[in-house]
Every structure is written in C-alpha cells, then in structure tokens.
Amino acid sequence: MIDTATFWNRAADKYEASKIGNPAAYEYTLGRTRSYLRPTDNVLEIACGTGSTAVLLAPDVASYLGTDISPEMIRIARGKLPVAGADLSFDVTGDLPETGQFDAILAHSFFHLVxxxxxxxARIYDLLTPGGFFISKTATLKGRGLKWTLISAVIPLAQLVGKAPYLRKFSAAELEQAVRDAGFEIVESGDFATPARYIVARKPGVASTA
Known part of the structure; x- marks a missing residue:
C-alpha cells in the first residue's frame, strides 16, 4: 500500500482543482460548524487539505491552525495566505500536537483514513478546553447499501496499485459510539452527504467566557 503522505502529495493538485461533490450539504454543515465557534476561540483543524474550509472559518475566531500530513496540501494552503482579519497558519504533521489547548477541533474526511x-x-479530548467542541465529518461505509458495498469491495485492488489510501470501514452507529467512548457528549449528528456522517460533540465541563 502506498505511503499516506505520498498518496496525498500526488493527489494535491487534483484535489484542489476538484469541485465540491454536494455544495448544498457543504454549505449547510459549514454553517452549522460556524454556529459553534466564538470570536475568542482557538481552533485546530486536522487534515485540513488545501485549506479551503480554514480560509472560510478563520476570520470568525481568534486563531486557527490547520494541519495535514501532506506537504503538498500545505503548500497549496499556504498559497491562500494571508486571509484578511484572520490569525491563520498551516503546519505539516501526521499527528495531533503534543501540547496546547483548543476551544474547537475539526476533523473532516479523516477518521476513516487512519x-x-x-x-x-482520546488525544482530541485532552487537547480541548472544558466545554469545547469536536466537529467531524467522516465516511461511514458499513450498512450503506449495495452501491457503497461494491465501492468498498474494489478499494483493496486500488490500494495494491497505489490508487487508494488506507481505508477503515465502520457504520455511523460505530463511529458515534467511538466518539462517546472517548468521553464526548454528542450534540448533533446527521447524514447530509451520504456516506459522510457529520457529528458535533462536546467535552463535558464549563466553557471559558474569556
């Protein structure tokens, strides 16, 4: 199987040029995400890709850090800087920060790929402030019917020739249970662009009013 960073480096330019598959669903979930963010928030986005979502949300918060395992994705994201009125930065990393505290952590199109x-x-839970939000959008391929079963069946062949990354298959129910097992309370969830499951979860505790 192809190395993860290598796969996404090769895909970066095509990824940047591609159109959003379901613009209405993207705009809806972007709006839902924005409703949970405050001007005082420090935000981390994991697997930010070429930074398109970061550029849209960063002006609404105090600081925004986007990270991705792919240097090519981050190169393209940095090409979108500066963003007016935003404290926005991008870093190359395949894991979460060792230290820091964030009021919201976003992870879109990520958990099915690790x-x-x-x-x-569990690490996201530790990095969030009490009352902070964990917001994700994840492909859940189990229990999605014949179409997605067939797509899942051909992925191993694509992986053998370096045309697909690692993929983990689970159901929406299994994903939500994993979120709860990490200690979060699920605030809202739904399918707005099948097979992606959008989840907003909260770390228990009282959010800072600073």
Missing amino acids: PDMERRM
Missing part, C-alpha cells in the same frame, strides 16, 4: 481512530479521539 487505523488508530480511537487513540486520536
């Missing part, structure tokens, strides 16, 4: 989802969710 084998250690549970470890990363």
Whole structure:
C-alpha cells in the first residue's frame, strides 16, 4: 500500500482543482460548524487539505491552525495566505500536537483514513478546553447499501496499485459510539452527504467566557 503522505502529495493538485461533490450539504454543515465557534476561540483543524474550509472559518475566531500530513496540501494552503482579519497558519504533521489547548477541533474526511481512530479521539479530548467542541465529518461505509458495498469491495485492488489510501470501514452507529467512548457528549449528528456522517460533540465541563 502506498505511503499516506505520498498518496496525498500526488493527489494535491487534483484535489484542489476538484469541485465540491454536494455544495448544498457543504454549505449547510459549514454553517452549522460556524454556529459553534466564538470570536475568542482557538481552533485546530486536522487534515485540513488545501485549506479551503480554514480560509472560510478563520476570520470568525481568534486563531486557527490547520494541519495535514501532506506537504503538498500545505503548500497549496499556504498559497491562500494571508486571509484578511484572520490569525491563520498551516503546519505539516501526521499527528495531533503534543501540547496546547483548543476551544474547537475539526476533523473532516479523516477518521476513516487512519487505523488508530480511537487513540486520536482520546488525544482530541485532552487537547480541548472544558466545554469545547469536536466537529467531524467522516465516511461511514458499513450498512450503506449495495452501491457503497461494491465501492468498498474494489478499494483493496486500488490500494495494491497505489490508487487508494488506507481505508477503515465502520457504520455511523460505530463511529458515534467511538466518539462517546472517548468521553464526548454528542450534540448533533446527521447524514447530509451520504456516506459522510457529520457529528458535533462536546467535552463535558464549563466553557471559558474569556
């Protein structure tokens, strides 16, 4: 199987040029995400890709850090700087920060692409301030019917020739249970662009009013 960073480096230019598959669903979930963010928030986005979502949300918060495993994705994202009225930066990393505290952590199109989802969710929990939000959009391929079963069946062949990254398959119910097992309370969830499951979860505690 192709190395993860290598796969996304090769895909970066095509990814940037591609159109959003379901613009209405994207705009809806972007609006939902924005409703949970405050002007005083410090935000981390994991697997930010070429930074398109970061550029839209960063002006609404105090600081915004986008990270991605792919240097090519981050190169394209940095090409979109500066963003007016935003404290926005991009870093290359395949894991979560060792230290820091964030009021919101976003992870879109990410958890189905890593084998250690549970470890990363636990780390997200530790990095969030009490009352902070964990917002994700994740492909859930189990239990989605014949179309997605057939798509899943051909992925191993694509992986053998370097045309697909690692993929983990789970259901929406299994994903939500993993979020709860990490200690979060799910605030809202739904399918707005099948097979993606949008989840907003909250770390228990009282949010800072600073």
